[in-house]
Amino acid sequence: MDTDEELYRRTRAGEMDAFDALYARYEVPLFGFLLAQLKNRQDAEDLFHQAFMNALTSREPELGVGGFRPWIYRIARNLALNRMRSQRRADHAIAALPEIDVAKSPHDELERERRTHALALAVARLPPSLSDVYQLRASGLSYKDIAAVLEIPLGTLKSRMHELVTHLRKELTSWTAR
Amino acid sequence: MDCSLIAEELVAYCFGTCTDPTRLAFENHLLECGDCLRAYLALKRELEIGPAGGERPSPALRERLRADVAARFGRPRVRWFERRIPLYQGLAAASIAAALALVLPSAIDDLRERSNDRSGAVIDTSRSIPESSTIY
Secondary structure: OOOHHHHHHHHHOOOHHHHHHHHHHHHHHHHHHHHHHHHHHHHHHHHHHHHHHHHHHHOOOOOOOOHHHHHHHHHHHHHHHHHHHOOHHHHHHHHOOOOOOOOOHHHHHHHHHHHHHHHHHHHHHHOHHHHHHHHHOOOOOHHHHHHHHHHOOOHHHHHHHHHHHHHHHHHHHHHHHH | OOHHHHHHHHHHHHHOOHHHHHHHHHHHHHHOOOHHHHHHHHHHHHHOOOOOOOOOOHHHHHHHHHHHHHHHHHHOOOOHHHHOOOOHHHHHHHHHHHHHHHHHHHHHHHHHHHHHHHOOOOOOOOOOOOHHHHHO
């Protein structure tokens, strides 16, 4: 199986089957990452398109630093940050949470929905520096890749990860309460 | 490690920030406690589904992006008669075509005669032999 870097090079060489394979690898995780940041499907699609084109048309591809994966996430994150600058992220994120219809859901499903809602609310309340870490971790990136995307040392990332866990632990008491 | 401590460490375990002794104790407890195991699996599932619940972009986006990438990087299609071939390949092809044009008709005639002879066809001797075919 070709690596991301090989698919990237082959796409730039005009091989559309390589593009199809690369797109298939990233369509869910990268789009999910953008959608979680922006909370707007149209914006997420626009920036997904832009992130891919920026990566492919780059004159100096930064594949040496961690490879294609952290690089395209870095591009996507920077695009999302630029788009969100005028928006109030936290309010937007909390406002976008769906409501649970208590009357309609059976008990087990209600319990699951409450837990999902508690997690979503906990994530929405995270400060931006920790929200990025959470979104990237939830998108399946390794610690090393996350550090490359955020352009921070691994030690700093580990500190933020501990801080993130502390925040979520406090918020998720409904999940873990006995 | 008991269930109350497991609850404390659940998030840390999912994010990989536990110390090694804590991680081992956590895993040993999960092997024995169904409730804690269920809580862990539920949180793990939520995290794995991802921040946006596994959503993907629309097919229209895929087509638009693919078209843009193809326009920028795709190899242009060349029809067979527009293809440029090296001179030596052209000359070789022409030579082979000329040789076939010379050899094929007589080869076909030979084959016809042989198949007629084998099938016992009657040779018409009433016709005069053309002068060019007369052997002196």
